[in-house]
Amino acid sequence: MTLKPGFKAAASALALLAALPALAQESTDPINLTLHDWTGQLITTQLMGAVLSQAGYNVEYVQADYLAQFAGLESGDLHVAMEIWETTGREAMDAATATGKVVNLGPTGMQAKEEWWYPSYMVEKCPGLPNWEALKEPACAEAFATAETAPKGRYLGGPVTWGGFDEERVEALDLPFEVIHAGTDAALFAELESAVQREAPIMLWVYAPHWAPAKFTGDWVAFPEYTAECYSDPAWGGNPDLAYDCGKPFGDIWKVGWAGLAEKWPKAAVAVERFTIDNGEMGAMITEVDLNGATVDAVVADWMSKNEARWSGWIN
């Protein structure tokens, strides 16, 4: 999908060719940036696209599935993907970079956080929260139960495809909870919205940066902190027999690109590598779009005009 008229970018590219002799050898073919279906990613990608357009590149946006896109990045149909989360995309990213056809272009500066989350009104019913050990109390688990799961608590996990090892976590930490998988991200937050409207109990997988933790007040459950050994070594942690007796990993959100990027558009590759933004800035922009009804284009244009010094450093 082309969101911006190609001719505009081409025209500006021509105009800039004279001004920027370094670009003269670089290809005028469009650089394809992938768009997914969550707001934060749309903003990050369109920021990058806007910066590259300013540098005189011809930019096109292509709608692609988060994980299916790696096939396109390997073949060179797609060139840049702006948000690969340590938490959900690591496996696919490692598989793709192992082929040598995809390269990691460094962190975006944003930190992905995913964990069990509850709205703050639940503290009354389960006073020990956010400490995870509070969840072991039968009364506390019962507070999160539904008819289907009672007496166990109900934990709404992400789509099966996100992984996350929640069944394993429940077993290793001996939590009286049952894991139910939502099919999609939208379904996950539809349940949250529904529960908060009724002040009903809910415990679910929430991630940030996202609009939900900005819109609703609540907190993450504090599990024993994640380490790599916790997932790989059963001996680690409170349960000597099982792995996964800790919280979920959190970490960088990465940028990745087609391996040929640096050769075909060297300066663009450098600009993508230099791109950074932090959680606070991104959270504010996501809130602006998802809760206050601004368009992504407007938010991106606003950021571009306020941060000219920053992004011009990326392209020079």
Add this chain to the structure above:
Amino acid sequence: MRGLIPWVVAVLAFWAFTRFGATLAPWAFDWPRAAILPAARWITAFTKWLLNEAHFGLFTFQDLTRAISAVIGAPYRVVTGLLSEGFAGLPPLPWIAVIGLAGLLGHRAGGWPLALLVSGCFLFIAVFGKWTSAMITLASILIAVPIGVAGGLALGLAAYRWQIFARAITPVLDLMQTIPVFAYLVPILILFGFGPVAAVIATVIYAMPPMTRITLLALRRVPDELRDLGHMIGCNRQQMTWRVMIPAAKEGLMVGVNQVIMLSLNMVIIASMIGAGGLGFDVLAALRRLDFGAGLEAGFAIVALAIALDRVSQALAHERPQALPRHVYLKAGLATIALAAVLALILPAAQTYPAGAQLSTGTFWGEVVKWININYFDTLEAIKNALLINLLIPFKRFLIALPWAGVALLLAFCGWRLGGWRLAALSGGLVVAIAATGLWEEAMTTVYLCGISVAIAMLIGLPIGIAAAEKDSLWRGVRLAIDTLQTLPSFVYLMPAVMLFRVGDFTAMIAVVAYAIAPAIRYTALGLQGVDPRLIEAGRAMGCTRWQILTRIKLRLALPEIMLGLNQTIMFALSMLVITALVGTRDLGQEVYIALTKANPGRGLVAGLCVAFIAIIADRLISASAARARQKLGLGT
């Protein structure tokens, strides 16, 4: 009554086997792990080979597919340029020009009423601020439909000419229609590249089969006299095809065109997931931020496009003698474009619909859902739990516990009674094939979810269809409602359903019923309306009451159509599997979805084939029993 005895014996044997067989023959319940066919691995290896190594000497297979996508990409860029992006500094067609052209087309096809309806649909899209997205969607439909029609026509002609080809292509068409699209998206993306062209190709694969089937049917129905006439006046083969056969079959062919258009519109959401953008993307994005109003508006824009295209293509099937000559429309069209272009130069509002004049339902729908949620959630939850505990869960457990060998034998027996040994081999064989892939439990979950949904859809759909058939005014309203249900992306009502019923099988069932009820109503109504009025008159003369006329005459005579409706309801229910995976079911649809996100073509295609096998078994058995019903009623076949 003697016919019943074998059935009773078979069912009793099946029951005994299920009840006591577990200890005698455990292999009949769980397919031995060692014997599972590694079909997924084979298919993945084959696709890898096809993508990376397959060679035709001078060029690779991938070069070939990329060339095809370049060929399709060229006209696609022209159409998107015209409708949404503009060319070389020129703006796209102004919205008033598109509305004008749509009106002209409507007038050509069906006179003033249709012209007003079609322009009205486009105006609705503009007023709700969906113009740009709708034009992107329209562009991909405008490319996909001619390709689908031409491809379907070509295959249909070939099947008409060579009997052997007809026989070979039938199972392929079945698979194209029943394998969930998600299953072959990954190979398509790799072969044809990411972007709108791959989405167009996926759309064509899904939308083409009915065109092929209908072409074959329409050509076979051309009267022999006409064919003889063609031979007598010395037509050669080409003249025979294009001057005699196709014009004579035109009405039937237009039904095929209509089907291609409607199925292409069904693909809008899925196509947007792999790069088509447009209205489908708007729906997905709106639902991700739980903006129900925006999702509904984008969904209704798809419905508006569907209604406009559907009514025009249906009207074009019938000659309209009072339509003006073609050159008048051509001139009027050019004049519209010129006028609109000039107007757009003076008045920017004529180029792009002014944002200030757009309407939006805003947060209204979100508030409605919230209100229901706060006030009625507990009641809904109680109803849901009662249904789940007393009906859904026991039925699911029952099905999952069935032995595959017993099911295969029972279905083979049904096939043998209904259609002979061929059908028996087919039904039994396909059941064994499903078991051999190791996906028995997922397959049974699928059967459970679709089975319950189909039963509910028929229970609701039959009475509505019967009532609608009696009263014309009611039928018009019902028809609009089922057309809407069929084209409104189910995502739009799926997320509110999640808010009220949580994720899980119950929500999935609601979505399936909402979609699959359309054919249950449609075929029932059409069947009853088609009953010979003389027979009803005869019944009335003999003093039958209205109830007797309905149950003894109408419903019996309409039985074959109702069976066809049941068949279609099952097909529709199966085609919703992929959507139900999005609310957390654990069936074959989920398998396909997982495979898509893991880019594993083998796993997806195997699960997709299992869905197709279930569909084929259901289709063949029901068709066979419908054929028997027809024979008994003396309606011929």
